[in-house]
Amino acid sequence: MHKLSIAQKECDESIYWLELLKETNFINKKEFDNIYPKCNEVLKIIRSIVITTKNNNS
Template structure:
């Protein structure tokens, strides 16, 4: 996968999260989870863009770790939405799978970058 393709997938994830939050119920739980997931679900795209502009391998790696953390947090909020049934689980399955796949890609990229840095 190219850098451009990954940027686009992360941006699309952010768009899908924004649309999800706009459909959450206007309840204390809906607002609280919405505030959390909109932050964690939109930041990976921005952080990945910043990583691509990293000034060093270490800078790139640190920003990738931020992407990893935010994607993992987004998975948590999606799981919570499914478990408390604020949104029908079947409506979140594809979004959850995409988030999970992106997380695996980032984890793999982190491992590759660590390997490269260790070989220098």
């Protein structure tokens, strides 16, 4: 469970940096639009696993 929480935090941080890269024009909108949905989907999957794991351990 601990490693899943770390994975969630790391994914959140990756999305933050991705947004920062876009805002500073280090990557363009097309690159951002290609990567961001994939990162967001990974985050949703990790969150779902965390929630399911917590519910199963209760």
